[in-house]
Amino acid sequence: MDLKSIIADSLNQSYSAEEYQNILSTFAEEGKTSGQQNEDLIYYTKLNAQRSKRIGKTAVIDNKLEEKVRALPKQVWLLITETWCGDAANSVPLISKLADLNPQIELRIVLRDDNLDLMDQFLTKGGRSIPKLIALDEDLNVQFDWGPRPKEAQEMYWNWREREDREPYKEFQVTLQKWYNQNKSQAVQDEISELVIVRG
Structure with missing residues (x-):
């Protein structure tokens, strides 16, 4: 199956940002x-x-x-994630806010483990790392992709992975979250701003 067919299949089982947020909230309430x-x-x-x-x-x-996003032509932003992903919790709400700035941008969200054919087209160093944002034009051509983390956070992660004496992931995740809290979404915004190209 070619990439466009894989993308089309995933879009058929995707959620709006509101639907995804409801799934996240419901799972949290029900202990799932x-x-x-x-x-x-x-x-x-x-x-x-x-x-x-x-x-x-x-x-x-x-x-x-904001100016760049408002000037974009019709696009679908397809976002791969899972409810348990800490990096997604820090970037998905921001991406949703960006999409809301422009009525021509439709944000659709899919769960990674239900869409492995799609995920496997957008690996990070061979891994199924999420979240992953894929911007598509009207013909489902990929305009850009971003994720799973801002570059600085990704470096922190690789450095942690490569250490033989590394602490458990739960402890590293606390350090990573402190970085996100201090950065206040600026790195995510800067990187997406570099990727967004307004043609006119």
Whole structure:
């Protein structure tokens, strides 16, 4: 199957931002998670539901990026994620806010483990890392993709992975979250701003 067919199939089982937020909130309330059910992923889903709401309310969009996004032609932004993904909790609410700036941008969200054919077209160093944002034109041609983390956060992650004496992921995740809190979504905005090209 070619990439456009894979993308079209995924769009057929995608959610709006509001539908996805409802899924996240419902899972958090019911003690569930998307994908495989285990205590850690359920814990992160609950944490992410709170975090997503907070970031959605407090994130401030940079003026330059806002101008660029408002000037974009019709696009679909296809976002791959899972409810337990901590990086997604920090970037999905911002991406949703960006899409809301322009009525010509339709944000659609899919769950990674239900869309592995799509995920496998957008690997990070061979891994199925999420979230992954894929911007598509009207003919489903890829305009750009971004994710799973801002470059600085990704470097932190690779450095942690390569250490033989690394702390458990739960401890590293706290360090990573502190970075996100201090950065206030600026790195995500800067990187998406570089990728967004307004042709006119």
